[in-house]
Amino acid sequence: MDTSGFVTSLVTSFIIFLVLYILHLVLSRFPGNDVVYYPSKLLKNIPPPAHRGPLTWISEAWSATEEQILHHAGLDATVYMIFLSSALWICLYTAFYCIPVLLPLSGTDDYYEAQAKKNATGLNVTDFDKVAMGNVTNRSPRLWAFALADYWLTIVILYVLWRSYKHVVQLRTQYQSSPKARPEQYAVLVRDIPQPPSGSISEEVDTFFRGIYPTSYESCVVVTDMSKSSKVWNEIETCRRKLAHSEAVYEISKKRPTHRTGKFGLYGPKVDSIDYYKEEMEKLEPMLKDEQRNANSKSQKGAAIVIFNSRVAATSASQAMHSEFANKWTTMAAPEPREVVWGNLPIPLVQRLARQFMVYVVVFLTIVFYMIPIAFISAIIALDNLEKKLTFLKPIVETPAVKAILQAYLPQLALIVFLALLPMLLLKLSTLEGIPAQSHIVRAAAGKYFYFNVFNVFLGVTLAGSLFNSLNAIIDDPKSIVSLLSKSLPLQATFFITFVALKFFVGYGLQLCRIVPLIIFHLKRKYLCKTDEEIRDAWAPGSFNYATCVPADMLILTITVCYSVIAPVVLAFAIVYFGLGWLLMRNQALNVMVPSWESGGRMWPHMHSRILAALFLSQLTMLGYFGVKEFVYVFLMIPPIIATLVFAYICRQLFYPSFSGSSMSAASKEAKEVPPTESVIEEYTPKCMVSSHGTKGTSDPEKHDENI
Amino acid sequence: MDTSGFVTSLVTSFIIFLVLYILHLVLSRFPGNDVVYYPSKLLKNIPPPAHRGPLTWISEAWSATEEQILHHAGLDATVYMIFLSSALWICLYTAFYCIPVLLPLSGTDDYYEAQAKKNATGLNVTDFDKVAMGNVTNRSPRLWAFALADYWLTIVILYVLWRSYKHVVQLRTQYQSSPKARPEQYAVLVRDIPQPPSGSISEEVDTFFRGIYPTSYESCVVVTDMSKSSKVWNEIETCRRKLAHSEAVYEISKKRPTHRTGKFGLYGPKVDSIDYYKEEMEKLEPMLKDEQRNANSKSQKGAAIVIFNSRVAATSASQAMHSEFANKWTTMAAPEPREVVWGNLPIPLVQRLARQFMVYVVVFLTIVFYMIPIAFISAIIALDNLEKKLTFLKPIVETPAVKAILQAYLPQLALIVFLALLPMLLLKLSTLEGIPAQSHIVRAAAGKYFYFNVFNVFLGVTLAGSLFNSLNAIIDDPKSIVSLLSKSLPLQATFFITFVALKFFVGYGLQLCRIVPLIIFHLKRKYLCKTDEEIRDAWAPGSFNYATCVPADMLILTITVCYSVIAPVVLAFAIVYFGLGWLLMRNQALNVMVPSWESGGRMWPHMHSRILAALFLSQLTMLGYFGVKEFVYVFLMIPPIIATLVFAYICRQLFYPSFSGSSMSAASKEAKEVPPTESVIEEYTPKCMVSSHGTKGTSDPEKHDENI
Structure with a gap:
């Protein structure tokens, strides 16, 4: 994908977002649509805001305190907000160093040009590749700044996670020791x-x-x-x-x-x-x-x-x-x-263990065999390949407008549609494990979905066309995964930036204007519903779908963390993604979603460990990539890895137990009425x-x- | 080591055992020695047996019921007896198939001879090697019987362990719900x-x-x-x-x-x-x-x-x-x-975790660096090497009597003396971890000692002189450990048989006649002790030293399990070892040892998982060795490995929790007096x-x- 394709994609996404935003502005002004835009408020008999300017919802979401979120949407939603804000803080802190320092350092180097001159070939990289670590000359002293960035990233993530974990534990204790007994x-x-x-x-x-x-x-x-x-x-x-x-x-x-x-x-x-x-x-x-x-x-x-x-x-x-x-x-x-x-x-217990084992096997097979279609998608991404093989397409594809749109959207759309098929299967599989609570099923499904995302989308797309060769190489020598990853990762940065942009502009736009629930509600009310109960069912807002939105956000965060040092531009997009997401989800929590259950924030350890996994993956990649760049002090990339593992262990020991139950000191607090x-x-x-x-x-x- | 060296070793060991046995007979007849041979009875005011024939202690040990052991020596000692009897049952059941079927099958084959003829070299194997799996011709249908033996071994061990675990859990529950409150x-x-x-x-x-x-x-x-x-x-x-x-x-x-x-x-x-x-x-x-x-x-x-x-x-x-x-x-x-x-x-907890981590690092280093002396011992084992390098030794070493004794004892003695140095260090290290109970420290030390045994004695000796090359090969390609092990293991069978024989004849003989405590007691009484308290301290019997005896027995069991299919002769020696050990330890439990604490059988899960680890090691070796023997259906060796892993997981889930505490139903049983x-x-x-x-x-x- 070249720079023009990238810009087309970005601009189109933004236009779609603007259209949806305006739609939301217009539609939400009709009081008849209140049940779609403010159902949570209506159910609690709180009047929706009377004046609705273009920034009303933003200011409301921005100024809401954590207590308000907790009160209106429950602890699970609050924990999801904490997850989004943690992700945002991670991106902000990381960008604070990476963007002003690393971007100029790589932008002013000329590795790609030198290579092109040496091999007497044309320069085959986008402008984005030029401001990434790939453009730094091998063994250059500039690599020290990138090594420092790896340390900075580790410190930032561990710090943010530690702070958030403590905060969530406190919120959970508050919830459990509340005088209002449940x-x-x-x-x-x-x-x-x-x-x-x-x-x-x-x-x-x-x-x-x-x-x-x-x-x-x-x-x-x-x-x-x-x-x-x-x-x-x-x-x-x-x-x-x-x-x-x-x-x-x-x-x-x-x-x-x-x-x-x-x-x-x-x-x-x-x-x-x-x-x-x-x-x-x-x-x-x-x-x-x-x-x-x-x-x-x-x-x-x-x-x-x-x-x-x-x-x-x-x-x-x-x-x-x-x-x-x-x-x-x-x-x-x-x-x-x-x-x-x-x-x-x-x-019975033994059957639960057996079921769990079988489900894991099925999930493993699902992940492995979905790799095949993803590999095809990767092949399509390279539109040039398509032209070569299907020559009759050439006249159509060569039309500049068609080509730009195709290049900008086809691969990402294919990927997104494809990913939409999976969650239901994973929820079904998790239910079969014999788990006793809905919230736990959702966590189990989200976990599986995350593995799927990392293995298939992230690694699958990164290792691209050479997937099967790569697999063979990995089986022969497991250590090669690091070098393989670190060679392929930088080349896919642009693809993932487009992916993130599409995801947030179109995805958030749709979430904000709720055009689909709106249409369905009006159709139902007009043609089907006669009783009050039927009408209420037609606009019933539902709850956050953690089983899909958490892994989706986690995928973005994994991409960001892995690219933040190699291609710091990703950070800018991630900041917009998580910033917008944070605002929008707060709006949803305050005005739209009605939780159908409450697990007391038990999603947090799940999120925590997956963020750490993303960091670990990123550190492994850096280890390999500094090797590729012939950085002499590449062993300096090892201490952050050890720090991450020790941190994960300590958090597991210190904080995790309080998520499997309540503490006696919380339970012994006086209840207002039994x-x-x-x-x-x-x-x-x-x-x-x-x-x-x-x-x-x-x-x-x-x-x-x-x-x- | 050739057959004559082996026989010399066996005969000398047996003579030493006889001498010690007779010493015990004679010495235990003096009533003045009762405090050495029957201290536990004396402390409980039970009179020692009046008539003491050569088989008195055997018949007493044989006929004692589990209740008696439990009453006299406590649950920990009973669990140790159950461990010994489980090991004995494993050997007996395995031998039931392996000795009558596998010995003749390999004895009547002629792989070694054929190889010697083919290469026109002399036949360089002992009689023991001829009745081992190594002597079966490659691709021979006889290998089916050996494959069956692998399944049989797995079934036997899993069955015995399941039965024993259930039994120990019941004993522990009985102990915890006893009306006599502690x-x-x-x-x-x-x-x-x-x-x-x-x-x-x-x-x-x-x-x-x-x-x-x-x-x-x-x-x-x-x-x-x-x-x-x-x-x-x-x-x-x-x-x-x-x-x-x-x-x-x-x-x-x-x-x-x-x-x-x-x-x-x-x-x-x-x-x-x-x-x-x-x-x-x-x-x-x-x-x-x-x-x-x-x-x-x-x-x-x-x-x-x-x-x-x-x-x-x-x-x-x-x-x-x-x-x-x-x-x-x-x-x-x-x-x-x-x-x-x-x-x-x-x-504090965090410091405990840090200490544990540091102790593990130290233990890891200890295990790795002790490999160097062990490698020297392995080199000495091959006396021929010694002769070649130190030519001036040749005249001495060539004397038939000296050579036989050297070949028979030097290496084993070196190994045993060497192993005696370690336990104190490991106990000290385990104490540093911050463990709150003596019994737990002993378990932790025993665990470390077991790893040491397996890595250094068993693997170290097996991989012999080529240890460092092997290590390199393993680091390069971890899968090579299986093939390496399966190639080296059969060659060391004779060495380990001698090791087992020495261990049980001399070790058990010493334990039985208690010659060292006897001499120390008499010396102290004569020259140092004046008050009753001092005399009692001089004969204080002490308790079982689980930190060393359990890993020592585990090493023998590991050797037996690993060799039981490859060289079934080992089983005969293991049966004598565990049979004699069982009798002797029951005698010690009834008459000698006085437990200094009681952990309620918490040693069992430790023993259980290590027996399973031995089985796992054996199965891995078989997988490799069947490959070496070019057995076409070598994949048939994989299902037992999976069965072992599943069994280990199920036991962990089902039985282990009751060892970390008491169950509420046991605790709720009425106590006779609070x-x-x-x-x-x-x-x-x-x-x-x-x-x-x-x-x-x-x-x-x-x-x-x-x-x-």
Whole structure:
């Protein structure tokens, strides 16, 4: 890609962004669109801002304090903001040295020119390559400045991460020791309950825990096989919605609606809809009661939520080992009621381990075999290759306008579309591992996605066409990865800068103007929705999708960290990316997203270790690249690597434990009011097992928004 | 080494064993030696057997039940017996297939002869090499039987280990849930206590734990800087002993003993000993009181033993996380009072991690640099080399008798003497890590010793003279270790067989007849000891030295497991080794050793994982050796390796947690009587901090012998 292609890409991206920004400005002024642009505020009965200038949302996002974010969007969202701001600080601090020092140093050198002269070939590099480390002459004393940059980068990242980790731990402790007690603080998830020789599992659990905690044990909710009652419950729910819809239609048209009873209403006898659904519901409700009774008495499973009368008792029970064999009576802090994955709870430990192993194998295969299409994409990137092989394309491709656009967008678009296919598969795979909580599934999927990103997108694109040769070389001699990487990395800097630019201008633009949810909402409201419930479902904002946005940001950060010394220009784009992202996500957190669960910031250690992994990758690359540049003191690149490993170990030891549970000192803080056992039991009863149908039928997003 | 050297070695070893056996028979018949041969029984007031035939101890050791061992020697000794019997079972089961099937198969083949004929060189192998896998022709179908042996070995080891692990876990649970409560079950070790801004640490601990456990917290013993009071206490103790000695001398000789007050009684004014020591003690005792007061008020350190009023409370507190930062208020189950390493308790977490890291580096260097002397030993083993280089030795070495003895013993003796130097260094290093319990230090040292054994003795000797070349080759291409090992291993089988034979005949003979302790005891009694206390100290039996005997046994087991398929003859010797060892150690456990602490069988996971490591090493070697033998289905050697890894992972997950603490269900079993808080405090007060001197002055070995 030459400089003109790059500029075209940048300019087009920016124009798209401007269009979307203006769209947002215009559309968000209509009060009818408030449910799309301010749903979170509306649900909390906070009026959206009356005056909406072009910078209103920016000033609001900028001036919001952390307490406000915490209050409106919960701790998970706050931790995501801390991640974005940490990334931003890393880029800013690094740029503070790299841009003013390294850019002039490489810009005023002439390695590429000298090489071109020596080999008597044309100069085949972009302007961007000229301000990168590749343009510094081998063995030049200027390399010292780059070596210093490696140290600076390490210090900056370790410092920012240390500060952020401490801050997140403090926020988490605050959350856990809040006087406002939450039901999950009184509950412990018990799995792998052994089948008693006689009597029911609930009796067994009662006896076991009452024996150990005679004064603090309260009650238990045993997990049952809910497949049948859940099916009936869903049928009732469908009928209830259709009945409400029919009644609304009747009210508007004053004509009793009818439909056919066959599939999709296509065949079968025609019936009066209102009467039919009423009858159906009356028929189904006793069935549901039967199924619930059946499940409770006959199909109890080996897992339960055990409820205690104090936070201290529940916390200590969640951390203690209850049986001498670790595959019996395993306990852990109960997940929030909203995020419990009921189906996964009864899976026994050995099966969980086996499932985990199998999922890892599948993920490994996925990562390895997706390399093939990515390699094709890499080949396409080199448009010249395409022309050579498909000569009939030449007349079209040679048109200057077409060529510029193709060069600017085709490869990046292919990559982005391609990446959009994966998250669902990874979420599904993570669910199969037997993880008990939604938030944990999301973390597991995000972790897999990150590996995919690094191996396929970053390394795959970097090692480019020679991927298969490279693989062979690596298998033969694992050490060659460093030299291979350090040779290929500098050549792909421009590609990744374009990738980052496209990602932030178009991606953030879309997020800001919410054009897709807006259109869908208006279409639904016009043609489908009749009842209030249906309309509310149509604009339901949803929560942050951490499983995809965290790995996406991590990919950008990995690229930035790896290129920050080799091609410091990347830093400028990264600063815009994370700066814009930080503002936009704060806006989303304040005005749009409604969290569907709260894990108490447990995403942080995941983010922390991956940032460190990016740093480690960058340091390895530098080690190799200084070798390529024939820097004599290349061994000086080793101490930062050791520092990173020691830092990772210390953080793991010091901070990580507090993310797997609550500390006793936090749990022992006085709670304002202890939730009564009945209400905790009710929270942990799945919707389809509630005896009087409808009390928990609609989710109430306001219930948990004041957790902090 | 040729066959005659081997036979000489075996016969001499056996003769030494016989001599020692007869010595034991004769010496143990004198009732005056009972304190050497039956100290454990005497201390428990059990009369030693009246009739002592040549097989008395064998029949006693054979017929003793596990309960008896548990009762007399504690759980740690029982676990050591289980380790020996597991090793024995592994050898027996493996031999059951390998000896009758593999020996004839290789004995009737003629690979070595064919090779010798082909190259027209003399046959340069021992008779033992002829019954080993090396003598099987390449690509022969007979190799299938050897491949099967690899599977058989894997199945045997995994089965025996699974059975033993379950058994040990049950014993440990029994020990922990015993109605006879022990003080450490009510105590929790708290480290990393933050320095309070005002007030003493003991107040801080009181406030913190009373806040979290208002009903179950009882009291605490804060660790203090005891260096000064310990010094004074030791001076008083010396005076007391000397006073008693002088009084005893006076009683016998009726003449008041005198001595000079200078160093070693060599100079200074002459004084009456009895008066002098009495005065000294009177002078020192108020000093001790002062120092104790000082320590308790001014030099409290950041660690404490916290005492609870129930086992359940202490167990759950020991497993819970108390602060959100893992470097504050770290808790763990308190070690037995006897094994607490007071000086290590106040070391802060980060310093512990740093110390651990540094110790690992030192151990790594030790292992690497000890390779140099071992390489010299390997060179000596090849006596022919010696002759070639030191020609003046030739006339001496060529004498048949000298040559046979040299060949038989020199190398093994050098190795054994050499290995005797190491354990103390490793124990010292492990103490420096900041480990709080004696038993843990012993485990850590044993682990290091095992690595040393495997890397230096086993691999070092195996890779023999070519060690440095090998190292280079391995660094260049890590995969080459497998092929290197599999080429060198078969050639060293005879050496290791001699090593095992020497080890068990001479080592066990010495252990049985206890000639060294006997001589020392009689010398001391005759010339030094005057008081009863001094005599008792002279015959004090001590406990099993797990730090050296477990790695030594592990080395033999590693050798056996690695050679059991390649040279099945090794199995016969291993069976004698572990059979004799099992008998002898049971005898020691019943009659001789008195445990100085009890860790509740925590050595087992350590042994378990090292046996698995030996299996893994063996499987890797087989993988390479089948390659060398050009066996077409060599990939069939991979599934056992995977099985071993999966097994190790499952055992780690399933069984290991119960070794780091007690389970709640075990702790919740009713205790017969709860020890009063004062007595627990007293147990956890170091001798030099007890206010009235002398109450804990002499250790009382009977106090803990009925723990089970």
